[in-house]
Amino acid sequence: LVKLLVGHRNGLTVVGDDDQSIYAWRGARPENLSLLKKDFPSLKLIKLEQNYRSTGLILNAANIVIDNNPHEFEKKLWSDQGYGDPIKILKCKNDEVESERIATEIVERRLRYGGTYRDFAVLYRGNHQSRMIEMKLQAYQVPYKLSGGQSFFGRNEIKDIMAYLRLLINPTDDAAFLRVVNTPRREIGPSTIEKLSEYAAMRNISMIAATTEMGLEQVLMPKALDRLRRFGNWLERITRNAYTDDPVAAIKEMIDDIDYEGYLHQNSGTPHQAERRMKNVYFLVDQIQKMIDKADELGDECTIEDAVGKLILRDMLEQQSEEDENDQVQLMTLHASKGLEFPHVYIMGMEEELMPHRNSIEADTIEEERRLMYVGITRAKRTLTLTYAGKRRQYGEAVDTTHSRFLDELPADDIEWEGKSETSAEESKKRGQDTLDSLMNLF
Template sequence: FHRRLQRGLHWKDFAVLYRGNFQSRILEMKLQALQIPYKVSGGTGFFSRGEIKDLMCYLRLLVNPDDDNAFLRVINTPRREIGPATLEKLAGWAAQRDQGLYHVCDDFALGEVMAGKAADKLRAFKTWLDEKRRACFGHNSLQAVNELITEMDYESWVMQNASSPRIGEKRMENVWQLVRNIQRMLEKQEDDEEGASDLEAVISKLVLMDMLEQQDEEDDSDRVQLMTLHASKGLEFPHVYMMGVEEELLPHRTSIEEDNIVEERRLMYVGITRARESLAITQALTRKQYGEKIDTLASRFLEELPLDDLQYIGEGFKKDEEKEDQVAQASIANLKALLD
């Protein structure tokens, strides 16, 4: 924000580079929360991932039982042996009753238009999700969201349909990332509204983020570029941010274990040379790994850079208050100029 306002830049002047696609998840959520437009290049947007679409449709159905599109996505995910013929008959019955598909799943007369076994499965699904709805909008909504995922054994479904165990694990990590984002949003509500917590408002905000991401995918205008270091080869941007320049990320853990970091050093060089005007390199103080927080180490590649060209900012380094004041004043001046 500061740099854009200070220099009158465009969002497309900025690129955020990272070693692995998994690093984009939290970046996307943060940019969406700040209403900064972005584009994920060479990868898939967070809300475009199949597992996120599944969970979002469950959440949409919780807050809006009339959402037939969400119902059709989740009714057989994970598989509940409710086939197309059953859904066709359900749709015909719903049209006769002038109601949504979900609402008529427990109609007492549903057995008249389909096999009793199929009607029982629909009724069981609605009974279960109604129970989850009551729990989600009760005292511990986050626990209820977790139970929603575990009770339908969604992880087994993901692992069975993944091309490899590693891909399945990554997809489930995306699911738990969404849950963590819900937790943060609920906690922020409590802080902002003196203890109030509204899951429905959080889900509505997530649905809006989803819609905005879909619009962004169709719009190639002024947006921050997010991409891996591999995908950035051959491209240049005025201002570049390299995220997670840490041991076991860059260089990657596998390269360290195999004592082969030559390609990792080349990737670091690629990232540095993508920047035409400025380059910011970031390191997290801690990261969560296998459910535990661990301290990070700065990448060994930083020691290979000329010290005179580096300016350290952040925890553990002395603030240049005069420079910070100059940046703030310049940002305010540019903001006033935009409003005039």
């Protein structure tokens, strides 16, 4: 297609960075740049090596880490922003202490040096890691924004129904599944969801797909498994109706089946508030009907997938326009952080089988995980902190961890590694008390 567009003129410009290729499962591979030289041998290579974002120390660390990958295009990022502060590596006792430490450091740094909450970003390998840091930030009344979820008009009732609709057109949408699996309540508790999530991650499949696997019977109690499977079967029936019959009728059937109006009355302050929220839901359904009717008038076809896709796009545009007005700590996956920048970055969960991910270790695709690490490091403008837990809870049990191999690849002279050598309980307690005393003095 590109050859046909270019024709005989050779008027082609390609922009890319093989070191930031982190979507191989979408077909984006660094080899694609190599193939360009064969298809377009007259292309001139121009290296853009000056970085206008990060300090020299951060870029040096990124260069050294990514040097462990094979390269066809060698480059060295450099900056005139000064060399900067050392990279901090924090070993924490467990995942709860890890999140506590990140939350208190954000509060302390903001109080001591000023700035805004949106100067801070906490990055992680998988969405499931956000739960604990959210709890700790809430405890300190720190506003945060969890990126990746979809929002429509910013109302919870719209988010709920949109999550159901997203599942109808994309059953692998785990974020949508997590939002609706117990909304309204289906007696599917957090312990069940946690075990399902861990099982799905282990199998590298979606959570709803995991509910049909026989292996899940070894993880969940029969009652919990039955509730999950009944939910999955019901959703499959609604999805089938939405694609084969009247999609809007199927959506209305879905809303009636879950008695969403009754749920709103149970979870709203007044009957009037519940009615107003339900009107928002009706408005959303009407929008879908109008899209379909308009397409019919123009002689086009508008499937449920087309209609919901347009609503998601509107949601994203609205969210983008409001983003700059929010002073919030940014929580997101390393994948989602690509292209963004923050003065202060924390990357949590720097452990083997998490970063790099277990699936990558087993499949011997560490190079892509290292590129993901490179992306994470280069999001930081002024300070970078990497954390890992000595123990992390899996399937309800605390499991010993091993720190990520990527930490050993960082230049020793540019890092401060806290907790690598064993410290006594008294020293750990004193360090925690010093942090709290520092916070109190700032107040």
